[in-house]
Amino acid sequence: DAEITQSPRHKITETGRQVTLACHQTWNHNNMFWYRQDLGHGLRLIHYSYGVQDTNKGEVSDGYSVSRSNTEDLPLTLESAASSQTSVYFCASSEGGDTYEQYFGPGTRLTVT
Amino acid sequence: AQKITQTQPGMFVQEKEAVTLDCTYDTSDPSYGLFWYKQPSSGEMIFLIYQGSYDQQNATEGRYSLNFQKARKSANLVISASQLGDSAMYFCAMKGSNYKLTFGKGTLLTVNP
Numbered sequence: 001d002a003e004i005t006q007s008p009r010h011k012i013t014e015t016g017r018q019v020t021l022a023c024h025q026t027w028n029h030n031n032m033f034w035y036r037q038d039l040g041h042g043l044r045l046i047h048y049s050y051g052v053q054d055t056n057k058g059e060v061s062d063g064y065s066v067s068r069s070n071t072e073d074l075p076l077t078l079e080s081a082a083s084s085q086t087s088v089y090f091c092a093s094s095e096g097g098d099t100y101e102q103y104f105g106p107g108t109r110l111t112v113t
Numbered sequence: 114a115q116k117i118t119q120t121q122p123g124m125f126v127q128e129k130e131a132v133t134l135d136c137t138y139d140t141s142d143p144s145y146g147l148f149w150y151k152q153p154s155s156g157e158m159i160f161l162i163y164q165g166s167y168d169q170q171n172a173t174e175g176r177y178s179l180n181f182q183k184a185r186k187s188a189n190l191v192i193s194a195s196q197l198g199d200s201a202m203y204f205c206a207m208k209g210s211n212y213k214l215t216f217g218k219g220t221l222l223t224v225n226p
Binding site: 043 | 148150157160206213214216217218
């Protein structure tokens with residue numbers, strides 16, 4: 001069965017370190033998204049991609065970057081982790097068009113100390 | 114810009130009763146989709162139901178129905194015959210022409226036995 005996976009599921013890191021969160025989907029979807037979830041804010045879009053070599057900034061992109069070298073993967077990198085980036089991170093993918101739901105990964109809980 | 118508003122931070126309902134979770138939206142896109150997701154305490158995001166802006170009839174999926182009132186820009190979720198397993202956070206979201214999802218802040222539903 002097709003799926004979307006994230007790794008690691010839990011990560012503790014120190015302020016200033018570079019961290020990469022992995023996202024892998026086997027749906028063969030062109031669209032992929034990264035969100036962060038914080039209490040009182042719901043899910044907010046960090047970065048997204050409509051296909052290979054395409055990346056776009058979302059509403060909370062500062063301090064984050066992504067790259068899309070193939071259809072299946074969209075890794076999220078925190079260039080220099082900050083305590084404000086402690087959050088739960090969700091990756092999602094979807095087909096094109098506004099009628100298609102996004103499929104979400106299980107999430108990664110990141111703690112920056 | 115798209116905006117989703119969920120005005121009920123928390124709701125309580127008795128088991129077997131129906132409950133309505135409110136969602137209002139704002140967008141300038143002529144075509145858009147409205148989604149509801151469920152997030153149980155385990156953390157995963159579960160797609161529940163979708164309504165297209167041009168759909169004439171309200172969407173239904175089992176015990177879930179979406180009360181879509183386009184003129185009022187509302188897309189309320191109705192859960193009939195509530196079950197204990199319905200206790201979760203519920204998010205309303207909208208997708209416009211750019212395929213991105215904009216989420217509300219969520220409503221925490223508690224089903225009492």
